[in-house]
Amino acid sequence: xxxxxxxxxxxxxxxxMAAPPLSFSQVAPGIYLHTSAxxxxxxxxxxxxxxxxxxxxxxxxxxxxxxxxxxxxxALRNTIRxxxxxxxxxxINTHVHPDHIYGNIAFKEPGVxxxxxxxxxxxxxxxxxxxxxRAAELLDIQVNHDNIIPPDIEVNDSMTLxxxxxxxxxxxxxxxxxxxxxxxxxxTTETIWLADLLFLEHIPVIxxxxxxxxxxxxxxxxxxxxxxVPGHGHLVKDWPASLQPQKAYLNSxxxxxxxxxxxxxTLEQAVNTVGLPxxxxxxxxxxxxxxNVTIAFAELEWED
Amino acid sequence: MHKPYNAIFLLALMILPAIAVAEGxxxxxxxxxxxxxxxxxxxxxxxxxxxxxxxxxxxxxxxVPVKVSSKFAQSxxxxxxxxxLFVDKNPFPFVGEFEFFPESGKADLALRVRVNTYSDIRAVxxxxxxxxxxxxxxxxxxxxxxxxxxxxxxxxMKRLGKVKFRLDDGIQSGQPALTQLMISxxxxxxxxxxxxxxxxxxxxxxDQLKVTFNDKPVLNAKIDIAISADPNFRFYFVxxxxxxxxxxxxxxxxxxxxxxxxxxxxxxYSQSYTVSP
Ligand SMILES: [Zn+2]
Numbered sequence: 001x002x003x004x005x006x007x008x009x010x011x012x013x014x015x016x017m018a019a020p021p022l023s024f025s026q027v028a029p030g031i032y033l034h035t036s037a038x039x040x041x042x043x044x045x046x047x048x049x050x051x052x053x054x055x056x057x058x059x060x061x062x063x064x065x066x067x068x069x070x071x072x073x074x075a076l077r078n079t080i081r082x083x084x085x086x087x088x089x090x091x092i093n094t095h096v097h098p099d100h101i102y103g104n105i106a107f108k109e110p111g112v113x114x115x116x117x118x119x120x121x122x123x124x125x126x127x128x129x130x131x132x133x134r135a136a137e138l139l140d141i142q143v144n145h146d147n148i149i150p151p152d153i154e155v156n157d158s159m160t161l162x163x164x165x166x167x168x169x170x171x172x173x174x175x176x177x178x179x180x181x182x183x184x185x186x187x188t189t190e191t192i193w194l195a196d197l198l199f200l201e202h203i204p205v206i207x208x209x210x211x212x213x214x215x216x217x218x219x220x221x222x223x224x225x226x227x228x229v230p231g232h233g234h235l236v237k238d239w240p241a242s243l244q245p246q247k248a249y250l251n252s253x254x255x256x257x258x259x260x261x262x263x264x265x266t267l268e269q270a271v272n273t274v275g276l277p278x279x280x281x282x283x284x285x286x287x288x289x290x291x292n293v294t295i296a297f298a299e300l301e302w303e304d
Numbered sequence: 305m306h307k308p309y310n311a312i313f314l315l316a317l318m319i320l321p322a323i324a325v326a327e328g329x330x331x332x333x334x335x336x337x338x339x340x341x342x343x344x345x346x347x348x349x350x351x352x353x354x355x356x357x358x359x360x361x362x363x364x365x366x367x368v369p370v371k372v373s374s375k376f377a378q379s380x381x382x383x384x385x386x387x388x389l390f391v392d393k394n395p396f397p398f399v400g401e402f403e404f405f406p407e408s409g410k411a412d413l414a415l416r417v418r419v420n421t422y423s424d425i426r427a428v429x430x431x432x433x434x435x436x437x438x439x440x441x442x443x444x445x446x447x448x449x450x451x452x453x454x455x456x457x458x459x460x461m462k463r464l465g466k467v468k469f470r471l472d473d474g475i476q477s478g479q480p481a482l483t484q485l486m487i488s489x490x491x492x493x494x495x496x497x498x499x500x501x502x503x504x505x506x507x508x509x510x511d512q513l514k515v516t517f518n519d520k521p522v523l524n525a526k527i528d529i530a531i532s533a534d535p536n537f538r539f540y541f542v543x544x545x546x547x548x549x550x551x552x553x554x555x556x557x558x559x560x561x562x563x564x565x566x567x568x569x570x571x572x573y574s575q576s577y578t579v580s581p
Contacts, residue, residue, distance in 0.1 A: 041449075097449040125496045127451040130420065175456045207449060209456050264472060266538070267416070268369045271359075290363035291446065295455050298367055298416075298534060302463065302488060 022075045024083075027235050028189040028227055030056040030166070032083060034076070035234060038202040038283045041068065041099060043140040048072045050099040050231055051195075054080055055186055059164025060089035064184055064193050065231075066103030069141045073103020090115050090161055092170065093151065094195030094231065095178045096123035097207070098131050102141070104149040115161070116151035117172045117180035124148050155182055173197065176213035177205065177231075191227040194220070200233025203282035203289060204246045210254050210296040211303075217247050249278055257296045258303070267297045328424040328442035332392040337426075341388060341398075347428060347436040351375075354387065354411075356427045358441040362419045365445040365452040367532045371414040372427050377480070378404060384411035386430045391443075391530055393423035395495065396562050400527035407520050407542055409480025414538035417530050418452035418493070419445045453493070454533030460490040467551055467575035477581040480540040485515065485551055487536075487573075493529040494561035508570065510535055511556040517579070518547035529561065546580040 024032045033053040041047040047068035054063045054076070061080055067073045080088060091107045093116045094100055101124075104114065128148040135143045153159070155172040162168075169185040177196040184193040197216060199205070206213065221240040228236035228243075236242040256274045274293045279285045338347070357371040374384055383406045389399035404411040411429075419425070426440040445452070454460060466488040475481040487510065494507030513525040513535075522541040541549065555570035 099449070126453050129495060130451045130453075134421070175459070179456050179458065205449065207455055209459070212456075264470065266369075266414070267367070267536075268371075268414075271363065271369075287446075291450065294364040294367050298532075298536075299456065299459070301486065302459075302466075302468075302534065 022072070022079050024053070024079055027229075028186075028191050031186065031189060031191055031227075032056070032079070033229060033235060034079075036232070038232060040284060040287050041139060043138070046071065046141050047099050047102065047135075047139040050097075051229060051233075052076060052100070052103070053193075053229070054088075055163065055166070055168065055184075056084050056086060057163025057166035058086075059162075060086050062090040062092055062161065062163050062168060062184075063088055063107060064092045064229075065094050065100040065195060066091055066107060068099035069102050069139065070105050070143065070147060071141070073106030076103055077106045086164075088112050089163060090153075092116070092168075092182065092184055093120060094183070094193070095181050096120055096127055097178065097196065098135070098139075100195065100231070101149075102135075102143060102147055105147050108146075108149060113152040114149050115153045115155065115170065115182075117182040118154040118156045119172075119180040120182070121150035121154070123178065123180045124150050173216055174212050175209040176216045178208040181208070181216075189227065190225055191229065192220075192223075192225045193229040194231070195229070196231035198228060198230035198233070198236070198243065199246055200230050200236070200242060201283050202232035203285050203287075204249055204292070205288050206250075206292045206295045209299055210250055210292075211299065214247075214250050214254065217243065217250070221247070245281060249275075249281070252278070253292060253296055254300065257293065257300050261297070261301050261303075267294060270297050328392075328422075328440070330424075332397060333390075333424075333426065337390055337392070337397060342428065342436065345436050347438050349439070350437045351439050353384065353431060353437040354427055354429045354439055356425065356439045356441050358425050358443050360442070360444060362443050362445045365419050365450050366454050367416050368419045368425075368443060368445075369414065370417050370425060371538075372412065372429075374411040374429075377410055378406050378408050380406045381432075383408075383432050384429050385432050387411065387413060388428040389415075389417070389530075390426040390428075391417060391419055391423050392426060394418065394420045394530055396529055398528050399530040400525050403521075403524040405521050407517070408522055408540055409542040410540040412482075412538075412540055413523075416532035416536050418532055419443050420452050421445050454490060457490040457492070457533065460488055460533050463488040465489070465571065465573045467573065469549060469551070469575075469577040471577075471579065475543055475579070475581050478542065478544050480542055481579075481581070482538060482540055483549065485537045485539070486534065487513075487551070487553065488534050489555065491529060491531055491533045491535060494558065505561070506557045506559060507561050508557045509555060510553050511567075513537075513551065513553040515539070515541070516550050516552075517541045517543065518545075519550075522549075528564075543579050543581040546578075548576050549579050550574065550576045 052065040173181040362368040390397045468486040470484040492508040515523040552574045558567040
């Protein structure tokens with residue numbers, strides 16, 4: 001009987017269900033954003049935990065991050081169809097993390113070009129099998145190699161896409177959140193889509209370089225933006241004020257880790273002591289902080 | 305048994321292992337590792353010779369700190385000859401084989417490894433009396449956006465071969481001194497998706513490491529892709545007088561991530577450090 005129940009459970013698993021509707025708001029003329037609450041990716045949320053959206057031009061639509069599951073990608077596609085009759089011409093992946101790319105497959109059709117950082121394809125190749133291998137167990141979604149779609153257009157430094165009287169400036173950043181971060185600037189509304197280069201409420205996650213991220217923060221901080229879209233967190237209208245908590249977190253992490261390295265302390269000691277008071281400032285602190293310390297330590301011990 | 309029930313039963317058997325969260329098991333050990341590395345040997349599961357430390361939750365599966373501590377100092381009469389490390393459920397479970405000497409002072413070893421999934425980490429020690437003992441720790445590799453690769457391989461590649469020794473201040477002559485050896489190397493696993501063929505699938509990792517003090521052996525290691533990028537080892541040696549601590553290592557590139565049949569030799573590297581107790 002137990003086994004029969006298990007099969008029933010399998011039949012009603014997430015992958016066989018219709019895509020639930022996604023909430024979107026038009027945050028600026030032609031810019032549609034779905035913001036997610038902050039969760040650890042799991043079998044209940046299926047990894048649908050990132051902010052995703054799209055920008056509508058006079059000619060066509062650019063998707064920015066396709067979602068954390070094929071279902072969320074399909075829901076995003078359905079939403080676009082309700083908003084506009086214009087076709088999707090670009091799917092821009094801001095980086096390799098599964099919560100930003102697993103919806104790609106919903107847009108795979110002639111006329112759609114996938115766009116990413118010049119290191120995105122390599123990151124997909126080296127991480128893809130690992131992500132795919134655990135998706136069924138951890139996220140309760142069915143994905144395979146077809147769901148990992150490398151970019152047709154690779155951005156080396158900077159590139160401008162025109163979606164019809166609307167220019168999107170793409171910037172490939174040096175290693176920061178990951179080694180393949182791409183941001184999208186909409187000239188029309190002075191909006192920058194920073195994706196996971198900016199975290200609010202959700203603890204920043206380092207999967208690239210803490211030094212690189214801090215220097216990108218310093219550079220971006222000087223720019224003027226009317227709106228900033230983070231990968232996790234609410235829409236920002238007070239740039240650069242909303243950047244400060246992330247900057248402070250990464251700065252103090254780097255300072256404390258450097259001090260421990262100087263004192264001859266080990267990675268294990270750093271992981272158990274560095275930065276713990278910051279817990280009150282961030283959601284998902286327990287899940288990511290020690291990983292951040294680990295990555296920062298492994299990077300900064302090679303500094304001198 | 306009726307046929308439909310039989311089919312469901314079989315299907316359930318196939319699904320169950322993926323759902324059940326087991327706290328480690330000895331399947332890989334019993335079916336593969338034991339016969340491959342210790343055929344005919346009697347191995348006692350015990351903490352009398354070595355202890356193994358590893359975090360229950362691997363915060364970053366690319367960098368999991370693991371530590372083996374010996375229960376006695378190395379002496380001519382009684383010493384640990386070798387320690388093997390395995391991550392059972394990794395695609396290539398063998399982490400390394402580490403040879404120690406009476407001159408090592410203490411057969412302790414701390415290092416960083418890659419842990420692909422929920423797995424036991426296993427340490428086997430051979431003492432100079434020819435006995436084997438084994439201890440293990442279960443580690444939950446973190447999920448989410450983490451992968452057991454390394455965050456910035458280009459940086460590691462840029463400084464490839466760079467070596468650092470770190471010693472505590474105030475080391476004493478004749479006493480075991482803790483040293484840290486850091487090697488910059490991306491230690492590429494070669495685990496990549498097949499269809500993206502524009503990338504090299506070959507692994508590229510440090511395979512042999514030899515540490516000596518005044519030309520006397522301290523640590524000899526045969527290692528593999530489960531060692532994290534930028535390999536990092538902490539171990540002891542005995543500085544009986546001033547002298548030269550030296551690390552020599554080679555790297556290798558193999559066609560398959562999980563077979564060592566077809567490999568090409570890479571570079572040889574060497575770095576010395578002057579010690580004055
Ligand atoms: Zn991310």
